[in-house]
Amino acid sequence: MPKGFFQVPDPKNEPVLSYAPGSKERAALKKAIEEARAHETDIPMYIGAEEVRTGNKKRLSPPHDHKHTLGHFHEGDAKHVEQAVNAALAAKQQWADLGWEHRASIFLKAADLLAGPYRYKINAATMLGQSKSPFQAEIDSACELIDFLRFNVYFMQQIYQEQPASSPGVWNRMEYRPLEGFTFAVTPFNFTAIAGNLPASMALMGNTVVWKPAYTQVYAANVIMQVFKEAGLPDGVINLIYVDGPVAGDIIFNHKDFAGLHFTGSTAVFQNMWKTIGQNIHKYKSYPRIVGETGGKDFVMVHKTANAKEVSTALSRGAFEYQGQKCSAASRAYIPSNLWDDVKKFLIDDLKSFKMGGTEDFGNFINAVIDERSFDKIAGYIEQARKNPMNEIIAGGKYDKSKGYFVEPTVIVTKDPSSVTMCEEIFGPVLTIYVYPENQFEETLELVDKTSPYALTGSILAKDRYAIELATKKLSNAAGNFYINDKPTGAVVGQQPFGGARGSGTNDKAGAKVNLLRWASMRTIKETFVTPVDYRYPFLDKE
Numbered sequence: 001m002p003k004g005f006f007q008v009p010d011p012k013n014e015p016v017l018s019y020a021p022g023s024k025e026r027a028a029l030k031k032a033i034e035e036a037r038a039h040e041t042d043i044p045m046y047i048g049a050e051e052v053r054t055g056n057k058k059r060l061s062p063p064h065d066h067k068h069t070l071g072h073f074h075e076g077d078a079k080h081v082e083q084a085v086n087a088a089l090a091a092k093q094q095w096a097d098l099g100w101e102h103r104a105s106i107f108l109k110a111a112d113l114l115a116g117p118y119r120y121k122i123n124a125a126t127m128l129g130q131s132k133s134p135f136q137a138e139i140d141s142a143c144e145l146i147d148f149l150r151f152n153v154y155f156m157q158q159i160y161q162e163q164p165a166s167s168p169g170v171w172n173r174m175e176y177r178p179l180e181g182f183t184f185a186v187t188p189f190n191f192t193a194i195a196g197n198l199p200a201s202m203a204l205m206g207n208t209v210v211w212k213p214a215y216t217q218v219y220a221a222n223v224i225m226q227v228f229k230e231a232g233l234p235d236g237v238i239n240l241i242y243v244d245g246p247v248a249g250d251i252i253f254n255h256k257d258f259a260g261l262h263f264t265g266s267t268a269v270f271q272n273m274w275k276t277i278g279q280n281i282h283k284y285k286s287y288p289r290i291v292g293e294t295g296g297k298d299f300v301m302v303h304k305t306a307n308a309k310e311v312s313t314a315l316s317r318g319a320f321e322y323q324g325q326k327c328s329a330a331s332r333a334y335i336p337s338n339l340w341d342d343v344k345k346f347l348i349d350d351l352k353s354f355k356m357g358g359t360e361d362f363g364n365f366i367n368a369v370i371d372e373r374s375f376d377k378i379a380g381y382i383e384q385a386r387k388n389p390m391n392e393i394i395a396g397g398k399y400d401k402s403k404g405y406f407v408e409p410t411v412i413v414t415k416d417p418s419s420v421t422m423c424e425e426i427f428g429p430v431l432t433i434y435v436y437p438e439n440q441f442e443e444t445l446e447l448v449d450k451t452s453p454y455a456l457t458g459s460i461l462a463k464d465r466y467a468i469e470l471a472t473k474k475l476s477n478a479a480g481n482f483y484i485n486d487k488p489t490g491a492v493v494g495q496q497p498f499g500g501a502r503g504s505g506t507n508d509k510a511g512a513k514v515n516l517l518r519w520a521s522m523r524t525i526k527e528t529f530v531t532p533v534d535y536r537y538p539f540l541d542k543e
């Protein structure tokens with residue numbers, strides 16, 4: 001236990017490196033990519049103190065170059081899920097009892113390792129494994145992950161400092177215990193930072209974790225685990241397994257010591273998990289904490305007073321960075337009729353100038369989508385949209401998976417604001433635009449609010465302050481992250497805590513104090529200094 005009231009260093013957002021031609025970081029990143037491509041990595045599961053190699057090897061390849069082999073990971077089965085649960089339970093007491101400053105140190109060290117010696121390795125892994133451009137990898141696997149780790153340590157300290165009042169003769173204390181049992185982190189393919197943060201935030205609060213990443217993110221997940229190990233994370237605190245989701249769920253959601261789920265991924269998967277947990281609720285020792293950040297159908301709403309060039313740039317970046325595979329990506333836009341001709345021209349010009357290809361070529365703004373399943377699904381949406389007479393595809397619309405999973409950035413203009421691509425999450429480089437009569441701003445705000453079941457991110461672009469105020473009010477429940485005169489992507493830890501409500505999740509804001517609180521179970525301790533020795537109150541008449 002600490003013998004002093006320690007203060008963790010004040011967190012600052014990790015500066016984003018530019019990778020501009022001639023820069024030191026550009027050369028270092030290119031070298032890391034070459035090294036990664038030059039040999040095949042053999043990736044084990046990490047269960048307790050063991051590196052587990054099952055021999056059931058799954059091939060990993062860059063989505064933009066699927067014939068190249070980056071390495072293999074060893075897939076596990078039900079037995080490995082059980083081993084990981086047992087390892088987490090075995091490690092629990094010692095980890096929970098460790099002074100919080102030591103937990104803090106491990107994750108602060110992990111942040112420094114990522115900022116320094118591992119920066120290019122983890123960015124190269126994310127660029128190759130998930131097909132991110134240098135900038136997209138830098139803001140994710142380097143900066144956002146580093147920020148999550150540093151800010152969470154700071155928020156943990158703030159939580160521990162929050163103590164109740166005490167009246168004379170009494171000292172009230174609050175203890176922030178880890179959850180009783182083990183926890184489960186299930187992470188998506190699209191952000192290395194999220195993959196690292198979900199297990200780390202639970203472990204930071206004294207929990208032990210079974211971590212199951214998406215198979216398409218294992219290449220960078222392995223680097224995260226190496227960083228945690230080098231930072232001194234004890235064996236069994238985070239157990240990384242590669243097991244089919246339902247196989248893992250079947251064991252974990254039936255275990256009496258299952259204490260919490262930290263999920264990021266699609267809405268349907270999360271809702272199924274919640275349903276299973278609900279059905280099994282009588283089996284658990286405690287009510288499990290459930291946190292899930294899920295899908296989005298994020299909007300850009302434009303007022304007639306907006307600047308057309310600002311609008312088209314918000315769309316070019318907001319919809320197409322990382323091939324639209326951000327939960328926050330702009331995928332539906334509402335443009336007033338007076339601005340449409342200009343916005344259309346600027347947007348088409350931008351799209352014509354995009355270069356598409358592998359992440360090794362730093363000239364490419366657009367890379368590949370994550371895998372064949374995703375490619376086929378996106379292509380299906382494009383073909384369905386093409387057949388609808390209410391739609392016109394004004395840019396893109398082509399796709400090719402011969403070398404990598406490439407889908408051209410595609411813009412659909414629709415006359416039907418309820419058409420499929422205005423409502424459903426596509427998770428690819430497809431933007432649908434509805435041009436509304438410029439004087440129907442308020443009615444269109446209502447349309448934006450009601451069109452989709454999601455409520456993750458959205459933005460309003462306008463010069464008129466009354467319009468901004470009206471949109472902020474009318475769209476109050478339409479987004480958990482709302483942007484004024486900006487694109488709806490690119491939240492920064494500590495600045496724009498991230499998460500949405502409605503169908504988009506439990507809105508427990510990743511990288512914020514409220515999220516960490518979900519991984520603590522508070523115990524209130526009241527100590528009385530002079531304990532009463534007579535039950536009688538003063539109002540009682542004496543004989």
Ligand SMILES: NC(=O)c1ccc[n+]([C@@H]2O[C@H](COP(=O)([O-])OP(=O)(O)OC[C@H]3O[C@@H](n4cnc5c(N)ncnc54)[C@H](O)[C@@H]3O)[C@@H](O)[C@H]2O)c1
Nearest residue numbers: 187188189213214245246249265266269293294295296327
């Ligand atoms: N709201 C947010 O903060 C946020 C952030 C990133 C991604 N997302 C969402 O994530 C989705 C894209 O990521 P994805 O394709 O990896 O999502 P996904 O739902 O397919 O997978 C997420 C995780 O769940 C696992 N999984 C899938 N089926 C499972 C099952 N039946 N049982 C147990 N585990 C199972 C996957 O293996 C993966 O680890 C999009 O919907 C996106 O909007 C949301």
Ligand SMILES: N[C@@H](CCC=O)C(=O)O
Nearest residue numbers: 326327328489490491498
């Ligand atoms: N936090 C990221 C999105 C994460 C989801 O994919 C953003 O704000 O763009």
